[in-house]
Amino acid sequence: MRDSSLSPSSRLGGAVISDRIVGALLEELRTGRYAQTDRLPAEVDLAAELSVSRTVIRDALSEMERAGYIERVRGIGTVVNRSVLNLRSRLDQKLEYYPLIRSFGSYPHADGIQIYPVRAGEELARDLVIEPGDDVICIKKRILADTTPVIYSIDYLPRALFGSRDYTRIDLSGDIFDVLERECRQQVASNVAHLKASCGDESIRAAMRLAPGEAMLLLDEICYNRLCHPVMRSLSYYTNFFDFSILRKLL
Structure with a gap:
């Protein structure tokens, strides 16, 4: 997934790289490799798996935490809120x-x-x-x-x-x-x-x-x-x- 010609703040098809990572992680949490987990791997492991920098991962996780999909708890890790993850029509998000x-x-x-x-x-x-x-x-x-x-x-x-x-x-x-x-x-x-x-x-x-x-x-x-x-x-x-x-x- 890495593109060396683009910085973390660059846009790919109108989306920031970290936005793409958020989309990828949400898909993995819902139907992919993390569908049965209650926590996400450490930032360094996610960065390696998705072939991006830790800065991009950190930005993506911050966005996911603001949206309520995860909580980052010191000493425990990145905890997944599956009740929020499964909501499909949220008025606090962009409605298309x-x-x-x-x-x-x-x-x-x-x-x-x-x-x-x-x-x-x-x-x-x-x-x-x-x-x-x-x-x-x-x-x-x-x-x-x-x-x-x-x-x-x-x-x-x-x-x-x-x-x-x-x-x-x-x-x-x-x-x-x-x-x-x-x-x-x-x-x-x-x-x-x-x-x-x-x-x-x-x-x-x-x-x-x-x-x-x-x-x-x-x-x-x-x-x-x-x-x-x-x-x-x-x-x-x-x-x-x-x-x-x-x-x-x-x-």
Whole structure:
């Protein structure tokens, strides 16, 4: 796995080397050589097995500990938290619609896609740190698991992110994080989400085929790039198809 032309901070296909190591270790913990273990080998042994430096291993383990997959305990070693490892839909982590739906054994796809410009009102302008009246691109879509509607999403992107390009000639129908990175050179580093129960308006209820009185979970998010500037306001309505969890680390 070593590539001598890349430093530990270099990017491989958009991912830092330590991120790749995290992915490899999680796969080994779930289905590979460490699937039956309650502890990981020492850093020096992991570095040798994965052909990377101890610095890369240390960075990867730090990330895994922050995510709650492991705890590094002095005098004991790196302990695996299998309860956290087996969680598949965590609200405290980045949620990508398609991988999330696939984790439930269903086929994800989108329909009812609408893309059109709007003028930012006071609230949207404040959220995106733009001027009221500035152009914003609104993207609406319904996400299905097989034939069942499970998510209705509304994303607002400042028109300025696309520069002078004609956004109508750009494919904005795919994963919104990919769109931001590919078309706007904006990588979402964090978001602030507010969770609430919502019945949605009549058009959303009809699209989601909700029963009378049935509510959805609304994630109202503002997404920030690595310079801590907001690049998107996102409203995602989830049906009870999902069973979400949140990890709260206390130490």
